[in-house]
Amino acid sequence: MKVLVYSIFGFDKPFMEKAAHGNHELVFSEEHLDEKTADLARGFDAVLLSTSDIASAAVLQKLYTYGVKYIALRAVRSDLIDLPRAKSLAMKVANAPTYSPYSVAEHAVGLLLALNRKLILGQRLMHIGDYRMDHLVGFDLHGKTVGIIGTGTIGAAFARIMHGFGCKILAFDAIENKELLAEIPLS
Incomplete structure (x- = not known):
C-alpha cells in the first residue's frame, strides 16, 4: 500500500x-x-x-x-x-486506540517542576553569567494542594505522581474514578 x-x-x-x-x-x-x-x-x-x-x-x-x-x-x-x-x-x-497517559502526566510534572524551581530563569541567568541565587528560590511541593480537573487516564496518572510527591489532591470529574479513589485520598 x-x-x-x-x-x-x-x-x-x-x-x-x-x-x-x-x-x-x-x-x-x-x-x-x-x-x-x-x-x-x-x-x-x-x-x-x-x-x-x-x-x-x-x-x-x-x-x-x-x-x-x-x-x-x-x-x-x-x-x-x-x-x-x-x-x-x-x-x-x-x-490510535490509546496513548501513554504517563508520558503526558510526566511531561506536566516536568513543566510544574521547571516553574516551581525556576529552571528556565536559572538557565537564562547562568547563560549571561549571573550566578546569584536570590531570584531562584522555589518551594517544596510536598504538603501542597494540587487541583486536577479530569480524572481520566491522564488526570489519574498525574494524581498518582503528585500523591507520590506528598501532595494533597483536589480532583473533579463529571464521572467518578472509583479505582483512583480506592488508591489515593482525593478531596
Missing part, C-alpha cells in the same frame, strides 16, 4: 519505517494536510495524519477524488476528521 505521511517529524520516521515492515511504501511530508496540500496525496492509497492536520469535508472530497481509501490518525482524537463525510465516501478511518 502506498501511504503519504503528513506532518512528519524526524523522530517519527524510523519507528514508522520499522512498523511498515517493508510491506508498505511510505512517503514522508512535513506539510500539514489542508485544502491546499491535499493534492500531494494524488495516487496514494492512504494518508497518515497528525493532530495538526485537518480532514474537513472539502479535504476528504479531494482525497477521495485522488484515490485515497484509508485515513489513519496517529492520535487518539478523531475530531479532526469529518467522520460522517468520510463514511459517505466509503473511506476507512482509524485512530
Whole structure:
C-alpha cells in the first residue's frame, strides 16, 4: 500500500519505517494536510495524519477524488476528521486506540517542576553569567494542594505522581474514578 505521511517529524520516521515492515511504501511530508496540500496525496492509497492536520469535508472530497481509501490518525482524537463525510465516501478511518497517559502526566510534572524551581530563569541567568541565587528560590511541593480537573487516564496518572510527591489532591470529574479513589485520598 502506498501511504503519504503528513506532518512528519524526524523522530517519527524510523519507528514508522520499522512498523511498515517493508510491506508498505511510505512517503514522508512535513506539510500539514489542508485544502491546499491535499493534492500531494494524488495516487496514494492512504494518508497518515497528525493532530495538526485537518480532514474537513472539502479535504476528504479531494482525497477521495485522488484515490485515497484509508485515513489513519496517529492520535487518539478523531475530531479532526469529518467522520460522517468520510463514511459517505466509503473511506476507512482509524485512530490510535490509546496513548501513554504517563508520558503526558510526566511531561506536566516536568513543566510544574521547571516553574516551581525556576529552571528556565536559572538557565537564562547562568547563560549571561549571573550566578546569584536570590531570584531562584522555589518551594517544596510536598504538603501542597494540587487541583486536577479530569480524572481520566491522564488526570489519574498525574494524581498518582503528585500523591507520590506528598501532595494533597483536589480532583473533579463529571464521572467518578472509583479505582483512583480506592488508591489515593482525593478531596
